[in-house]
Structures are given as C-alpha cells and as structure tokens.
Amino acid sequence: MSISLNNISHSYGQQKALIDVDLQLQAGEIVALLGPSGCGKTTLLRLIAGLEPLQQGDISIAGLAMAVASEGLQTPPEKRGIGMMFQDYALFPHMTVGKNLEYGLAKHHDVDERRAWLQQAMDKMGLKDMWDRYPHTLSGGQQQRVALLRALAPKPCIMLLDEPFSALDEHLRQQVREDTLDLLKSIGASAVMVTHDPLEALFMADKVVVMDHGHIVQQGAPHEIYASPASAFVAALFGPSNQFELQVVEQGLVTPFGNIKQHQLADDTNCKVIVRAKDVRLHQLEAPGLVAAEVISVHPMGNETHFRLRLPGAQQVFQARVRDHWQAQAGATVWVEVPNDAAFVFAA
Known part of the structure; x- marks a missing residue:
C-alpha cells in the first residue's frame, strides 16, 4: 500500500x-x-x-x-x-x-x-x-x-x-x-x-x-x-572520499590532483570538491599529466587495496582505492590521475 x-x-x-x-x-x-x-x-x-x-x-x-x-x-x-x-x-x-x-x-x-x-x-x-x-x-x-x-x-x-x-x-x-x-x-x-x-x-x-x-x-x-x-554531503556518503575547498579560476579548479575543468560555476565562486577514493587512479610509472605522490601506507582489503597518500603542496593525507593488488611500500612514489567526470563540484 x-x-x-x-x-x-x-x-x-x-x-x-x-x-x-x-x-x-x-x-x-x-x-x-x-x-x-x-x-x-x-x-x-x-x-x-x-x-x-x-x-x-x-x-x-x-x-x-x-x-x-x-x-x-x-x-x-x-x-x-x-x-x-x-x-x-x-x-x-x-x-x-x-x-x-x-x-x-x-x-x-x-x-x-x-x-x-x-x-x-x-x-x-x-x-x-x-x-x-x-x-x-x-x-x-x-x-x-x-x-x-x-x-x-x-x-x-x-x-x-x-x-x-x-x-x-x-x-x-x-x-x-x-x-x-x-x-x-x-x-x-x-x-x-x-x-x-x-x-x-x-x-x-x-x-x-x-x-x-x-x-x-x-x-x-x-x-x-x-x-x-x-x-x-550526499556525494561523500558512499565510501571514503577526498574533499577540497577551492575557488573557480577560468572555469577550472586547481587541485592537488591536477587541474579540473568545470562549467556550472562562475569564476571566483568558492566551492567544495568531492573525489571518491575509488575514482583516484594510481600508476606505477610516470607519464604526462600525472601528479607524483608519496605513499604513506598501503592496506590490502581483499578485492581492493586502500592507499593513503601525500601530494605535493598538500598538508592533508588523501585516499585511493584500487582493484590491483599492489606491493608498494610506504615512502614509495606513485603517480596520480583523477578524471574530470570523477570530481563532484558544489558551491560552498
């Protein structure tokens, strides 16, 4: 009924x-x-x-x-x-x-x-x-x-x-x-x-x-x-996520993960960006467009691996979850990529 x-x-x-x-x-x-x-x-x-x-x-x-x-x-x-x-x-x-x-x-x-x-x-x-x-x-x-x-x-x-x-x-x-x-x-x-x-x-x-x-x-x-x-609030409910408070510059956002283009908010708008840990892509080899990050810790979780990372110029520790079973050690360097469509952007 x-x-x-x-x-x-x-x-x-x-x-x-x-x-x-x-x-x-x-x-x-x-x-x-x-x-x-x-x-x-x-x-x-x-x-x-x-x-x-x-x-x-x-x-x-x-x-x-x-x-x-x-x-x-x-x-x-x-x-x-x-x-x-x-x-x-x-x-x-x-x-x-x-x-x-x-x-x-x-x-x-x-x-x-x-x-x-x-x-x-x-x-x-x-x-x-x-x-x-x-x-x-x-x-x-x-x-x-x-x-x-x-x-x-x-x-x-x-x-x-x-x-x-x-x-x-x-x-x-x-x-x-x-x-x-x-x-x-x-x-x-x-x-x-x-x-x-x-x-x-x-x-x-x-x-x-x-x-x-x-x-x-x-x-x-x-x-x-x-x-x-x-x-x-809703975006961050579904699993571990990374959060940034940024300002829109030339229709884009400069994040520790790299530049993210967006078109819904006007320049100079203060905004909050949510990137879910599962959407952070990690690479073992350097390549154009990727950002180097230091591995803080690695936690195998069965069908996925949880990484805690520190990015250049960022004080806080960020998270990534990948399906691959990496053997990376704390202190190692990996390269980070976040696709544009993986970032949820909201006016603050």
Missing part, C-alpha cells in the same frame, strides 16, 4: 528531529531512509507506525488518513496494518520460535493459511525444524529471520524495519539482506527501512531518501543518488 507524509515536523523539547518533511511511498515500493545518527530516520519511522504522536502535518496510508495533527487524529499502531521489525529483534525469550511466529495471528481471520505460509517461509529462509526451539538457541542471523517472519505473519500491508541488519557480521548480513529482499518482493509488501549503511540502501531500496539534521536532502532511485548527488 502507498504512504503519504506531508509537512511533517517533530521535536523533542527544544531539539528539532524533523523539519517540513514530505515523502511519498508507492505500493510495493521499498524505501531506504539513509543518513547519520540523529538525522531523524527512526523518528520518521515511529511516526509512520503510530508510536509517536504527530505534532505537525498529516500521514495517510492507502489514501486513508492515519494521523492529522491539526485535527488531533491519531490512529493506534495496531489499526494501521503495519508490521515493524526492531533493531534488537524483540523476540519473546520464554516462547518457542513457533509461539513467537504465531503471536500476531490470534485475531487473524485465516490462521491456518498463515501457519502454512510460515512453514513454507521458514523452509525457504533456512529455519526448517526450528519451530520448537527457543530464541537463545539460535544464531543472530536466525533470530533476525524469525523476527522478520513474525512481523510478516499477520500479512501487514506495510513493513517498517529499523536497522534490521546492524547486529550481524558482514558475511551473514549480505545473505540475510538477500533473503529479506526476496521475501518482501515475493509478497509485494511496501517497506520503509532505516539504515546508516549507504551500500545497504543501494542494495535493498527502490528509492533512497537521504536525511540530514531533520531534512530530506535528496531522494531518488539508487543509481541517481549515487551518480548524481545533489550536495557534497
């Missing part, structure tokens, strides 16, 4: 958590709320769920008003048709997996059909023969999947997920993400997911909503957010 949020503002005392937020979620769409801690993501999720009283604005689900601040309307959480999965999973420790899963089915009109669905979903998600086990006997990934199925068991029209994978190790996190995405898509559920992990947002979502200090600063398809960031 669709969700419509209009002119939402919310405060905790003097602290403004959300400021004039508008957001539309289409039926069957998965939306990721992305941003640093304290930016308002979880507050927005709790307002959708009805766990916080709405202070300003209105919230509709499938065209029906759920909360209207000006009219004092506040539909209780249990009447919004929403399933919510919390960060700590919130499984009942004294109940078996089966009892946890059936907890929300007491008032369901077709309990037998939902029980059969649960059994099939458990098999699909690697939880076969765990119906009679207790949560403390399960791994973190198994508990996460039980929590997800418990939220989905009553057949909610919308799923809300608050940092659902943060407690899992990296390898398990990827597998559980895939299982969760497959399950949400298979039942056609709309979902809103809170995350501070940019790669998780890109992987899971149909639409990424970037938040900062209570505002939505950009929203769009994952490839749009990644390739066409609207601000330096």
Whole structure:
C-alpha cells in the first residue's frame, strides 16, 4: 500500500528531529531512509507506525488518513496494518520460535493459511525444524529471520524495519539482506527501512531518501543518488572520499590532483570538491599529466587495496582505492590521475 507524509515536523523539547518533511511511498515500493545518527530516520519511522504522536502535518496510508495533527487524529499502531521489525529483534525469550511466529495471528481471520505460509517461509529462509526451539538457541542471523517472519505473519500491508541488519557480521548480513529482499518482493509488501549503511540502501531500496539534521536532502532511485548527488554531503556518503575547498579560476579548479575543468560555476565562486577514493587512479610509472605522490601506507582489503597518500603542496593525507593488488611500500612514489567526470563540484 502507498504512504503519504506531508509537512511533517517533530521535536523533542527544544531539539528539532524533523523539519517540513514530505515523502511519498508507492505500493510495493521499498524505501531506504539513509543518513547519520540523529538525522531523524527512526523518528520518521515511529511516526509512520503510530508510536509517536504527530505534532505537525498529516500521514495517510492507502489514501486513508492515519494521523492529522491539526485535527488531533491519531490512529493506534495496531489499526494501521503495519508490521515493524526492531533493531534488537524483540523476540519473546520464554516462547518457542513457533509461539513467537504465531503471536500476531490470534485475531487473524485465516490462521491456518498463515501457519502454512510460515512453514513454507521458514523452509525457504533456512529455519526448517526450528519451530520448537527457543530464541537463545539460535544464531543472530536466525533470530533476525524469525523476527522478520513474525512481523510478516499477520500479512501487514506495510513493513517498517529499523536497522534490521546492524547486529550481524558482514558475511551473514549480505545473505540475510538477500533473503529479506526476496521475501518482501515475493509478497509485494511496501517497506520503509532505516539504515546508516549507504551500500545497504543501494542494495535493498527502490528509492533512497537521504536525511540530514531533520531534512530530506535528496531522494531518488539508487543509481541517481549515487551518480548524481545533489550536495557534497550526499556525494561523500558512499565510501571514503577526498574533499577540497577551492575557488573557480577560468572555469577550472586547481587541485592537488591536477587541474579540473568545470562549467556550472562562475569564476571566483568558492566551492567544495568531492573525489571518491575509488575514482583516484594510481600508476606505477610516470607519464604526462600525472601528479607524483608519496605513499604513506598501503592496506590490502581483499578485492581492493586502500592507499593513503601525500601530494605535493598538500598538508592533508588523501585516499585511493584500487582493484590491483599492489606491493608498494610506504615512502614509495606513485603517480596520480583523477578524471574530470570523477570530481563532484558544489558551491560552498
């Protein structure tokens, strides 16, 4: 089902958590709320769920008003048709997996059909023969999947997920993400997911909503957010990056990496330039147009290598990530290149 949020503002005392937020979620769409801690993501999720009283604005689900601040309307959480999965999973420790899963089915009109669905979903998600086990006997990934199925068991029209994978190790996190995405898509559920992990947002979502200090600063398809960031803040979210504060001179920028041409900003404009570490190209041999740099440190990271570099005339240390498995040592000289289209330029 669709969700419509209009002119939402919310405060905790003097602290403004959300400021004039508008957001539309289409039926069957998965939306990721992305941003640093304290930016308002979880507050927005709790307002959708009805766990916080709405202070300003209105919230509709499938065209029906759920909360209207000006009219004092506040539909209780249990009447919004929403399933919510919390960060700590919130499984009942004294109940078996089966009892946890059936907890929300007491008032369901077709309990037998939902029980059969649960059994099939458990098999699909690697939880076969765990119906009679207790949560403390399960791994973190198994508990996460039980929590997800418990939220989905009553057949909610919308799923809300608050940092659902943060407690899992990296390898398990990827597998559980895939299982969760497959399950949400298979039942056609709309979902809103809170995350501070940019790669998780890109992987899971149909639409990424970037938040900062209570505002939505950009929203769009994952490839749009990644390739066409609207601000330096958004550009720097996706992995290690190098940042410069420069002034436009003759439609160009003189950076420690070399000259970068640009045409969107007028001369003498103060600007901020973001170059992602993965876009810095390193060469082992000198060539025209390349800039020499001293290697400060080299860190192999499996399928890529992370370099920390010092460039001529630059005080700060810069970063590069390359796919090649170099054997460069600290103190060695490499040559740096940054393509024009790899630099994101914004007015300061």
